[in-house]
Amino acid sequence: MSKIIITCAVTGSIHTPSMSPYLPITASEIAEGAIGAAEAGAAILHLHARDPANGRPSAEPAHFMGFLPQIKQRSDAVLNISTGGSATMTLAQRLAAPKLAEPEMCSLNMGTMNFALYPAAARITEWKHDWEKPFLEGSDDLVFKNTPRDMATILQEMGVERGARFEFECYDISHLYMLRHFVDRGLVQGPLFIQFVFGVLGGMGPDPENLTHMKLIADKLFGDAYAFSVLAAGRHQMPLITMSAILGGHVRVGLEDSLMISRGVLAKTNAEQVLKIRRIVEDLGREVASPAEVRAMLGLKGADRTAI
Template sequence: MDESSRVILTVACTGAWPQKSDTPYVPLTPQEEADEIVRCADAGASIAHIHVRDDAFHASMDFDKFAETVRLVRARCNIVLNLTTSGGLGLSDEVRMRPFQELRPEMASFDAGTMNWAHTTVFENSPRFLEKLANSMSECNVKPEFEIFDAGMIYNVLHYMKKGLITGRPHFQFVLGAPGGMTADVKNMMFLLDTCKDNLGTNFTWSALGIGRGHLPIIYAALAMGGHVRVGMEDNIFYRKGQLAKSNVEFVERVKRTVAEIDRTVATPDETRKILGLKNVPAAVV
């Protein structure tokens, strides 16, 4: 396999914010989300980034919802699973970490710093929590996906690498367009990429996403620069201006077509596991 020819395509089907009042197509229950993830896997997605909702469909870290969603997905496909550790604000460290600690997905999110969130509140990821998170992910063989909302978060990751809390080749997800973080401009993505290169050379992998109207420019720029990408209703509910996406599959299929046009190939889940060096490989699908 030529790693440079492969594009890891992550789909984030649900997220923490869209409601049925925003779009009737967003999957919210474990069954809805699992069905959507399987459809996206069948369409070619490499990784599923999973959030869950409570019974009122609000952002949640409800362990039972995660367990049900993972069980339903694993019974039907072998897509790489990436569980969020940030499905709500003001939660205890233990609640945030329990899903990946007990369910042992291949990956989980590691939001690499504290930030003002949506100009309304604080999204806290304290040094105490990040050190605890790094240690626990290492113990569980869960690869962290470092969510980077601004450049300082890259330096946080480098700090923990120097301390020996993070080992191996890091994988960064550049999250652009979140209110309170860097805007979804291509020049910002390039700055983050250059910062990683200046400090790590080629010893990292990276992906990018643009929230809302920044969705397509960031995807196309990331593909042009040889990166990986994330799509899905967590980040954007519109297929094009004024037109709601009727399924996350539409986003997956568009990227797959674009990738083919530039003579690259969307990575299969097993290829993704090799590229990222993932350890928690699931049992064969029944």
């Protein structure tokens, strides 16, 4: 098997500050969380920003630039900036920071979908900020818009014009076929890095059968011109990403995807999750890829060609 890529998603836009005191909020917290994850073995850092005043997901370039230079100066990890942002943001807002930073990688969501977070609101009894409860509860009527036109815009503005490669986030079988469509249109070239996403209400359930079926269809559509990684929400994180490692895939951890390190125990840092999955995959005989190896594997342009 090839060397395994560990991605760490440091803070995301799903969890709210009331869910964990360890969720990175400020620029320094996000930077330290990312650098710690890189030191633990994460070669790719998947990055969102937050408003440091209240922890709300932010698309403001200034919030991103509060931590991106720090991470680049202190780490060789590949910086992967989300173009998904939050489902409540417009496409223009979601693209503002990536267009400014011109990173080596961006995420790209491959379909419009429901993105329901409202069940989480019932588990919180004390709220730190007044935006959190309406944000979560309002997701019962939220559509995460990613139309073919949106995707083509991102591929053009971030890929063609700025040389970024993509983490193609696929929450459903249909998203694989949409990616094939863009390959056929000539807007996407290999090697592809596809992130199978499980456990978000509105996307695929976290069933092992769904993972094996996703791999089967991806093999059919892309042959050997792709690599896959797995992320899974909450308590499903470690079991499904371990399965990915067994199947020859790559893995993603981080407080964006799960706030826990074990049942009932909050993770205090992103690095804890990186170290846990690193132990697991190395015990399985997989060797962890370095950032330099990932750049070669995915055909990235190099950190020196970014605007960070």
